[in-house]
Amino acid sequence: MWTEYLIYIFIGIGLTFNGLGTIGLLRFPDVYTRLHAATKATTFGSIFTSLAVVTWAFTQLYLTGQAWGLTLALHTFVAIAALLLTNPVGAHAIARAAHRSGVLPKYAVVDKLEEVKK
Amino acid sequence: MLAFIITAVVTFVTYLILTAGSGNFLLFWSPSEIIMGIFLSLIVGFITRNYLCKSKNYRMLNPIRWLLFIVYGFGPFFFAMAKANIDVAYRVITGKIRPGIVKIDPKLKTDYGITFLANSITLTPGTLTVDVDDNNVLYVHWINVPEGEEKKEYADINKVCGSFPKWTRRVAE
Numbered sequence: 001m002w003t004e005y006l007i008y009i010f011i012g013i014g015l016t017f018n019g020l021g022t023i024g025l026l027r028f029p030d031v032y033t034r035l036h037a038a039t040k041a042t043t044f045g046s047i048f049t050s051l052a053v054v055t056w057a058f059t060q061l062y063l064t065g066q067a068w069g070l071t072l073a074l075h076t077f078v079a080i081a082a083l084l085l086t087n088p089v090g091a092h093a094i095a096r097a098a099h100r101s102g103v104l105p106k107y108a109v110v111d112k113l114e115e116v117k118k
Numbered sequence: 119m120l121a122f123i124i125t126a127v128v129t130f131v132t133y134l135i136l137t138a139g140s141g142n143f144l145l146f147w148s149p150s151e152i153i154m155g156i157f158l159s160l161i162v163g164f165i166t167r168n169y170l171c172k173s174k175n176y177r178m179l180n181p182i183r184w185l186l187f188i189v190y191g192f193g194p195f196f197f198a199m200a201k202a203n204i205d206v207a208y209r210v211i212t213g214k215i216r217p218g219i220v221k222i223d224p225k226l227k228t229d230y231g232i233t234f235l236a237n238s239i240t241l242t243p244g245t246l247t248v249d250v251d252d253n254n255v256l257y258v259h260w261i262n263v264p265e266g267e268e269k270k271e272y273a274d275i276n277k278v279c280g281s282f283p284k285w286t287r288r289v290a291e
Contacts, residue, residue, distance in 0.1 A: 017203055020206070020210050027210055036244065036259075039240065040202050044199060044203045084241075085237075088247075092248070105218070107215075110220060113248060
């Protein structure tokens with residue numbers, strides 16, 4: 001089927017961005033810039049790997065006509081929605097907790113939040 | 119009472135999505151599954167009726183807002199998210215960063231709107247929401263502050279998050 005190539009493309013994009021997110025964790029200097037790499041890149045990559053699963057499930061539904069393909073696709077959609085809703089909230093909570101416990105951004109040109117606290 | 123009905127319906131729809139493919143009554147579901155789903159969603163709706171609709175504000179029941187939300191999710195939001203990831207990939211490889219925490223004032227009033235905008239900002243180009251104060255002013259960690267922006271009291275909102283406040287006003291307020 002032609003969807004096979006689509007699956008390869010989705011997995012390729014997903015793995016590339018997940019890998020870049022992990023490299024970003026090692027390369028960036030402080031908590032906040034690391035959170036940039038960790039949240040954005042891994043959310044985006046996980047969406048694309050999940051889309052590969054959805055494409056495969058619909059292909060199997062079309063080829064075999066069995067209901068488990070539909071179940072798998074819908075459950076993966078629910079997982080994508082949960083990921084999109086909870087990931088930014090978690091990043092926000094970590095960043096806020098870090099700033100409250102006194103971890104300042106390294107090499108920062110401006111820090112308005114620190115000025116407010118004084 | 120309305121809060122109870124909304125919570126029960128949302129729970130029931132989630133139950134139906136999770137159990138699709140269990141039979142072939144009404145396309146995908148079996149009758150026993152549907153009866154059990156109604157029973158469970160009534161129980162869950164009764165227990166949690168005061169949490170989902172805490173603000174007693176029902177403007178999100180309007181279907182036009184759902185349509186706008188879907189348009190936003192697949193159009194500007196997804197495009198901005200793809201751009202954000204390419205931008206982060208560029209900064210991971212080259213290491214060119216100029217970080218800073220700036221203030222923006224999006225002039226939103228409701229809690230729902232500010233949550234929506236903060237989540238959108240976290241997932242899009244080079245910005246991460248750090249804190250919100252009582253006047254709905256957002257503190258945003260920006261990975262690459264342009265020259266001159268750090269001296270202003272409030273940063274330029276178009277440079278931080280583009281057209282998102284406009285979309286937030288359409289969808290959530």
